[in-house]
Amino acid sequence: MRKSLLDKKRTLKTVLMLALVTFFIVMMIRAIVGAYTLTPTSTAEDLRGLPLWEIPLVYMWDYAQHGWVCLGFAFTVSGLFAEFIPKSFMLKYMSSGKPIAYVIAMLIAPLFCVCSCTMVPLFSGLILAGGGIGPALTFLLAAPANNLLADIVTVQVLGWQIALADIVAAGISAVVIGYVVSRTPWAKKFEQKFQKNQMQATSVELVKEPLDERLWSALKFGGYLAKRIIPAFVVGLVAVSYFQAFFPSELVQTYLTGTLGVVSAALLAGPLYTPTLIEVAIGKALVDLGMTPGATLAWLMGQPYDIPNSLTTSRIIGWKIVITYGILAFVAAVFSGLIYSLLIEIF
């Protein structure tokens, strides 16, 4: 009797959680199909007339009205991916040292890595396990650009064309850079320190958990991400609101258009340490002020070589390798931006 009551409670819990997930998915599809805008619609003219303290409030309210569906969806789905993607299977392939490791590192791994707190340990783990510096670097470079949370927000804020370009360009350059860096003499020397480890197959034997518990931990992780990311996002929005109101659009139109625009966007994005979501928000403000699509792509791809990130990784792999991949990432960002500008001109 008691047991059946417990079962009923669990079923109810599962149904409620599935309902929440479905709700966000349906709302998102509705927004996409109905082509509602999920981004703030305030323009510089709207904002400039307001008292200083009111600007961020109005902007944020504007954002909250449109953005909650997108963010809710992003956090829920990120949680689900983190929970349901078979991690140990992927990690085995990623540390195998075979070419498939690059593919997994580029495509699938970033999906469950939405927080740097899982990224850096995995990166160093891959290297120490003898998986090779190539796939590890590919993973490190692809993760910020191709993670689900960033992708969803990029699609909603900047449009699917630029988001798709970002995913493809960042993916390809991550693989190329990973491979090229792993061929350099100093990377080879570094790799020699770690022989390939033969893992004992018996030491990992994952336990299967019931669905309601898995759903719960997926949602909990989504909530955890929200708690970590939203405060930074709010600070970013405050900055962006002033930016949007007062940044002279002549500056953007001079320096962030054409070939010069691509180069300067790639240069600017690097040292500026901004979490991906804020980078997207600033990107949106710049686009509204007149930044061209090619420059926007270069701006989005400029993330891997920001200074704090490089500092952390240099402790693991040393400055030489960091500088090599930083320069290559900059070249890749400029190159992709130029190609994208060309493509847009043609079509």
Next chain:
Amino acid sequence: MNIKVEVIGVSPPCPRCKKTEENAKKAAAKLEAEGIKVEIAKLDVTAKETISKYGVVATPAIAINGVVKIMGKELDAGVIERLLRKEL
């Protein structure tokens, strides 16, 4: 009966690893009250010994008696307790 629990995390610990470790301690306390000995250790995911033992794992992960049971998520005390009881 002795059970060995290893919480695999990063150092300095991330919030989720810390939480998992606390919950492992709670679960262990429950079993110890029943006279079962539980030994908890913390492993650094990037330490050489951890990698040669378990390979690359997503953090936080938990290993019981030398076998990784769950990886890549924060665990409740209840879940850890259930895992521990399976070993008895």
